[in-house]
Amino acid sequence: MDVDDHYDRTLNDVKTVITHAKLEEDDLHPVSQNLYFGTQFENFKFLELNNTVLEHLEVGQRVVFRGEEDDRAVLCTESQTFEVKEAETSNSMLLVPNLRWSEDMLPSVNDDRMLERREIVGIHYSYYELRVCKPRLKKLRRILQVSAYRGSELESELQESNVKFYTSDDLETIQASKEELKDALNVIDAVCLNGYWRVLDFDYHYRILSLFLDLINSNSWSIESIPAAEVLSELKDLIPELILQHLVKIYTDPVENSDSGSMVKLKADKVCRFLAEALLRSLNRFNLKDFLKAWQDSVPEGLKVDVKQLEGLALIDSDTKPPIISLYPESDLPEEIQPRIEELFTVREKWTFDQIKPYVEPLATAQLNVNALLTKYARPFFVQNVKHYCARHKK
DSSP states (O other), X not given: OOGGGSOOOOHHHHHHHHHHTTOOGGGSOSEEEEEEEOSSOOOOOOEEOOHHHHHHHHTTOOOEEESOTTSOOEEEOSSOEEEEEEEEEEEEEEEOTTOOOGGGOOOXXXXXXXXXXXXXXXXXXXXXXXXXXXXXXXXXHHHHHHTOBOOGGGHHHHXXXXXXXXXXXXXXXXXXXXXXXXXXXXXXXXXXXXXEEEOBOHHHHHHHHHHHHHHHHHTTOBTTBEEHHHHHHHHTTTSOHHHHHHHXXXXXXXXXXXXXXXXXEEOHHHHHHHHHHHHHHHHSEEEHHHHHHHHHHHSOTTOOOOGGGGTTTEEEETTSSSOEEEEOOGGGSXXXXXXXXXXXXXXXXXXXXXXXXXXXXXXXXXXXXHHHHHHHHEEEEEETTEEEEEESSOO
16 A cells, blocks of 8 residues: 555644643644654665764764675774674664754744654664774785785786786775774885885895895994985995885984984884894794894894894794794784684693783774783683683683
8 A cells, every 4th residue: 555545643633642641732842743654665774873983974074984895894984993783772763764853843833733744764673883993904915915026127027917006095995094004004014116005025125124234234334323325325226216215214213313314223123023034934933042043143233132022923932842933923813803812722722911912912902902802702810820811711
């Protein structure tokens, strides 16, 4: 039956209901809105906005869903990422366009009650809610690695292989806000070449860093005072200028109040960590004592290696004799907390807080810090007054 054939409430019907409800008509707004079910429901979804997202929309800032068809949806502002989760409600939610609220009511005309028809265009028993989450960046590393820069002599070969190169617009499918994506590109030391984002192939990266460090050594420059202009001049024939500038940016900081204004100093932890990874990649597992010696010998004079520089990159097994160190980068772990925790306890049955923290901290938020995540997904216990964690449900 067409909706127009349905019975329409009259003013007498409304007044009868008011009387039965024992209400005084003078206490009510003069407009009564009669609700009717439409013949066809619209395919709308309800999304509950938090204050952060709402404020962005109210001032006209961009809010966008990011990802591809097989990704779990996230919503991004300019600086934050929110996972979108479906939530059920025990109440039915009716979608009624143009419904008047108290502040929208019209003044009474001659104390007459007015009737307005409102059509229900949907009934919903669930909605979507937003929760702050960490950006999902594993895909970023994966797709950029395919087109990794291996040197100018191999660029033509790479282009002929039909490998996809990614512009900033292409990276908008990455599930991260604009600011988080920018930070992530810095973390993985990506560089924009001819409008495309590229990472450096690890072997090529090691080769050009070695040239840079050898130049410092051959000129007996202090690691605290390196003339950037001379570095660019000496290596420009061996390394493309843009890549060379990028290398200097990655591994040095400006020296404050330097006379020439172009002196830089090595980022000690950054250099030591990369050279440690190069050693570990060559053999994966090392006798810890032998590794520490080889690692110290590989870094420039004046730098001091420390196992703290390897947090989130390598594991030390002190229970073996002799102790063993092995490559175990945090970036290879799942991006979801539960499968990540499960994998960590597959690799090692028990962890101290300091051991497991670097592998959990990247997923922590303001609402759930490392302690809260471990409390939720792991089981604490003590060994000689030292707190350890193991799987919540041991097999």
